[in-house]
Amino acid sequence: MLNAARGSARWIAVIALTALVTVVPFAASESASAATSDACGARIAKPGGGLWSCSFVDDFAGTRLDTSRWVVGDSATGGFHMNSTCFKTGQNVAVGGGQLKLSVRRTAPFACQVPGGSVPAVGVGGGVSTYGKFAQAYGRFEARVKYPSHTGVGLHSNFWMNPQVRTYGAWPASGEIDVAEWFSGFTGRVYPSLHYTGRTTADSGRNCAVARPDMFHTYTLVWGPTTMQFLIDGALCFARSWTPTDMAAPKPFDKPFTAALTAGLGGGTNAPDARTPNLATTSVDYVKVWR
Template identity: 30%
Template sequence: MSRKPLFVLLAALFSLGCGNDGAQGQEIPVQNEDDDATTVEIDDVFAADYWNDAELVWSDEFDGTELSSENWVFETGSHGWGNNELQDYVADNNVEVGDGTLKIIAKKEASGSANYTSARLNSKKSFRYGKMEIRAKIPDHRGNGIWSALWMLGSNIETAGWPACGEIDIMEYVSFDPNKVHFTIHSTANNHISGTQVTSGAVELASIEEEFHVYGLLWTDKYLKFYIDDPGNVKLNFLRSAVSNVDNWPFNQPFYFLMNIAVGGNWGGMEGVDDSIFPAVMEVDYVRVYQVK
């Protein structure tokens, strides 16, 4: 979840639409038991048909009336989350499951030292590479102060810390800037603290508050591609550098999902918080992970 609205486009952004899709598969030598050299073809992740063979490996369709405790865990607290956010993230009371969707609800109510409550959900399972899709509808636009996010963090965050763990923002929305969505990555080399995060900037999406959209990520060892509704509709293409390391490419390890609505904060609260907008509800139809075997 990006911490500040600094729309810095790095050189990697200029790869949008680059002509890498015609690259050929690679071959590498492999030693068998007799030490005779043979070859194995490596899938070309830039091939136009690479994702055609992706298989569904995990999903939550939010059927029924209960949030799956096998899939999700609440992350709670009211300490500002490094962004001077105003809400207290609480368990249970700010989520509902019904009619085929998960509802994450931000409310105007006192909780501890906070004047607002909301929910922040983390997936229990982590994933390394794949096509990630989240179909969701952003809260109806009624005023300033909401900061909704669908994102991922490196599973080593407890040991590596942020931003070394890496962060992938599949969708971010701030209600003071309606009809727009943002896609961003953070790492040690690229993050808002130093003003070097890689971001799409504000992408126009006129129906973001009124309709469900698929927010997608194509993730391989070579790139992160962010899209809306269709994998061909890429809005940010971040290529792995030819000289990569843990600082600029922490994206070769498992990441887990997060879904939340923040209230206020360094970015979400830039234009203040309108208390008349609550309750604010973000609906999630499904979360799906596809991988190429």
């Protein structure tokens, strides 16, 4: 997540400024091939040749969350809390109508329980992760997401990825990948970012424009050993190679990462105000991963 709005966000054991970037169509080889299909649908051609193979898919076709694929974020057991948002199992995560619904509710101030103590909170969010269920290094990672319609400050949602094992140490040393991070107060932008030791402002695609993030859009990461490419609705909006200061690339992005989706309250310059809705929902149509 962007440092400016991270607040106290951490998902511990449960689950990252360039000049104007022109949005251009991604390579033609990314187009779908209808000749063959797998669990993710029509096979998609890799930029370097061959076809991607589906390794994970959930289109949320049932009436409840598939716990063989996902774990629900819970601050009391996992420690994850985001800005002034607490997460609780059984709250604000629902599946129905072919969608995953992640909601955040504003509340009166309360003590959010975390391992070893508590932190102050003014809302309860919804979050899911593939931690302990699925992790992969390199490949194509994609979600079709609709963010809330609120355009003032106060809300913060993300499609992001974290290491299954923090091989290189505590955040940010082991890395974090934000595929599509949305701040309600920053209208018309959805941000991809990399977090690692030695990160600079150039590691966030701050000019990835989305005219209507409150409509469904497809957010994609193509993760290779030397470069991350971030697409919105099939168009490349940001590409980045990383240069850690405490290790040699491709570290720390050479280990399996989990996928996560969260909906919570904002922090910093995006903190809630009187106009922030008491209830807001992020909708997810599907999550797919290929190798």
